[in-house]
Each structure stands twice: as structure tokens, then as C-alpha cells.
Amino acid sequence: MDGWSEQRAVSAVPTDESEASLVQRAINHDREAFSELYNRYFARIYRYMRLRVDNQSDAEDLTETVFLNALRAIARFRPKHETSFAAWLFKLAHNAVVDRVRRTSSTAVSLENAARIPGDDASSDAETVLEWRLTVAELHQALKLLTDEQREVVLLRFVEGLSARAIGDIMGKHESAVRGMQFRAIEALRRALAGGKGASL
Numbered sequence: 001m002d003g004w005s006e007q008r009a010v011s012a013v014p015t016d017e018s019e020a021s022l023v024q025r026a027i028n029h030d031r032e033a034f035s036e037l038y039n040r041y042f043a044r045i046y047r048y049m050r051l052r053v054d055n056q057s058d059a060e061d062l063t064e065t066v067f068l069n070a071l072r073a074i075a076r077f078r079p080k081h082e083t084s085f086a087a088w089l090f091k092l093a094h095n096a097v098v099d100r101v102r103r104t105s106s107t108a109v110s111l112e113n114a115a116r117i118p119g120d121d122a123s124s125d126a127e128t129v130l131e132w133r134l135t136v137a138e139l140h141q142a143l144k145l146l147t148d149e150q151r152e153v154v155l156l157r158f159v160e161g162l163s164a165r166a167i168g169d170i171m172g173k174h175e176s177a178v179r180g181m182q183f184r185a186i187e188a189l190r191r192a193l194a195g196g197k198g199a200s201l
Helices: 004-009 019-027 031-052 056-076 084-106 126-143 148-159 164-171 174-192
Strands: none
Touching: 004 148, 019 031, 019 056, 056 084, 084 126, 084 164, 126 164, 126 174, 148 164, 148 174, 164 174
């Protein structure tokens, strides 16, 4: 942990370098490139974790675990398409959550503090943040009606903005299966938010 903490402390200044270039440099053991990827993805991975677990401290620990695992495994990573790195990183995050659930037998999902994420560029958009805070209580209840897989699709697709193909890579599903889960999840959420919380999924 100490070495990684030092690496975080000397994180590279954000650049306009393409992600593909940074990933290739990181694969070639360039710590500065990995540090820049960390800067670009930290807020998104933390937000995903904060939405998946009910405890802020656990979310922070899991986020740290994801990046430590990524640092250890990056030399073996082989991009397949332009969203490969994001999909790979969120797959590591997904696996970290699954491992935690197995250890704690807890599947709690909490959204209450998700709008207040340190370093999240989206937080500067006041209108977006206000809309999120106004709907978070409803979403918190509605998401409880989804299956685990549907909830995962909703978080990755609509909160993190990943493509169906990238989500398929993360979940080990075909893109068409992801789109099917997305459709059913949207319908379930629509019914729930419209007051049809008794409708089956």
C-alpha cells in the first residue's frame, strides 16, 4: 500500500493525451501513464462503488482495491476496442463487489450520497446535480425492485454511460442480452416511478 500511496501523491498533471496512448504506455510499465488513467477514472469507479455498497469507507477501500488490482494486471491487458479499458476496469470493480458480497452476504445499494463525490467533474453542472438529488429517493426505492443483473445494467449504462457492448464484456453477456435486460429494467423503473411498484419484473 505504501508504494501505491506515494504514486497517488505524485499523480501526473492531467493531459490531453489519448486514452489508447496512455493505456499502451501503462501496459509498458509507465507509472505516470497509469497515474493519469487513475485520475481520469477514479471518480467514476468510486461512484459505481458508492452506488453498490452502503458504506462510504467500504466504497473507498473497494475503489483502492480496483486500482491496485489494475496496476498489478495492466501489463497483461490487451485492448480489443476503444472502450476496452473502461470495460476492463469496471469488470475489476464488478468482481470486487461480488467478492465483497460473498464475504459479507450483503447486497445493499445506497444512492443517498452519490451526488456528492469528490473530484467528479459532473458535480459542476448544477442543473444535473439538482435533478439527481431530486430523483435519488425515488430511484433508491425503484432500484430495489430490479434483479441484481438489471440493477448492474442500469448503473453501468445510465450512471456510468458505458455501451451495451462494454457492459457485456463486464458481465460476460452477449450485447443483445444486455439490451434485453436494459429494456426490462427501464420498463420496471418506469412503472415504479409512475407508482406501479407492485408490478412484477
